Amino acid sequence: MWKPVDLPFQKSQPQPRLPTTDEIRACTNVLWETMASKVVTFNDNIVVKYGGCINTWEGQALIYLERHVPEVPAPRLYAMYYEGKQLFLVMQRIPGVQLDTIWPTLTPSEKDGIIAKLQLIFSAMRKAECPWPNFFGGLDGGGVHHYLFYSQHGDQKFLGPFTGEPAFVAGLVGNYRALVERNNHPDYKARFYEKYLARVLQGHRPTLTHGDVQQKNIMIVEDTSCSNEQGERSFDVVLVDWENAGWFPDFWEFFCASHPFIFEWDEDWSWRVQDFVEVWPAEMAIMQLIDRELGW
Known part of the structure; x- marks a missing residue:
């Protein structure tokens, strides 16, 4: 344990x-x-x-x-x-370079090789068993270390941990209500989320989540001992910056990964992420609504 x-x-x-x-x-x-x-x-x-x-x-x-x-x-x-x-x-210290510094210069085959490594990594993370039953929170056993769960009650802490997905969703909605009430705004949207959010965000298990899958947090190390007949390179992959990691619902990784490129769909990375992170379109859409209201 x-x-x-x-x-x-x-x-x-x-x-x-x-x-x-x-x-x-x-x-x-x-x-x-x-x-x-x-x-x-x-x-x-x-x-x-x-x-x-x-x-x-x-x-x-x-x-x-x-x-x-x-x-x-x-x-x-x-x-x-x-x-x-x-x-x-x-x-x-991880050698190599951040993926964003070389991604545009890679060949399609080299990109495929990196994506294949990422598929293995995130598959292993999805298979990991949470050490606490039905737990949603940090790997340290504490609260949910994400800005949407930074308390709007004025007590300067992260909310959680939570037992069960309904409690996780209720904590998120409750934090939004606290923001609305603190700013003396009408609470109609808070009521909407309280009534309907759990209908979309349900049936998700605690999943080991990095929480900030951006190219800058993926270190690429060239394997000089391995290249193909065309001279294309092979790379090892290491994930860094685990401060947002935790046990989150399994849609959370794609929600976080999609955030930086909501308006960057002209880049192929936004398409390739779905090759190694599970996609939950409905959950992503509703979470982006919440993020616009509650995010920093």
């Missing part, structure tokens, strides 16, 4: 030498930063996320994947700890 780890956490198996906190803070190879958080590449083997807006559930997700779904390629977590109010995630 999966049990989230306690902090501080450090992987016991052989691993690269881990940097000290001072070395991390002194690192100038910055991949991304905000006022509160930063991602740095310490060396060829290690990348570190740290700051006040980094979340433990991303680290717990990486540990869960390594221990229980190792066939899903994801960065390995070496250490997770707090220093003051800052959380540090010390992780394996």
Whole structure:
């Protein structure tokens, strides 16, 4: 049975030498930063996320994947700890490039090879068994880590977890009602969702979900030992940025994956996603309505 780890956490198996906190803070190879958080590449083997807006559930997700779904390629977590109010995630650095940087230059056969790898990955995720009965929430056993479930009641937390899909849907609708009431708007649409949303969003099981399947979160590593007679390349695939992962209804992955390209149907990626993520058209349509109202 999966049990989230306690902090501080450090992987016991052989691993690269881990940097000290001072070395991390002194690192100038910055991949991304905000006022509160930063991602740095310490060396060829290690990348570190740290700051006040980094979340433990991303680290717990990486540990869960390594221990229980190792066939899903994801960065390995070496250490997770707090220093003051800052959380540090010390992780394996994945070589290669983000898929969005090379997708337009790939041949049809090379794209097919990448899609085939993604099919295997998401098939393994759909087969994974949730460790808690009828559970909808984070891989850490906590709430639903998605902006639609960020509480509109003013308590600055994510709602959940939920037992059963009806409770999950009720939590989503209840959050919309809280937003309506907070803004003193008429509640007719909230009543509509309360009456009809569960008729569409029903019959879905908890499914291991990445929650942010965009090309920028798919790392591509060329396999130089493998190419075909035409000289076309083969690639390994690794999914990164698991902070939105969790046990969601099985339509959720496509809803999240479709969001970035709602108005980008002139690109072939929007068509190829359906090759490896299950498509739920009715659920996607109703979720896009909710997203326009409740999304950030």
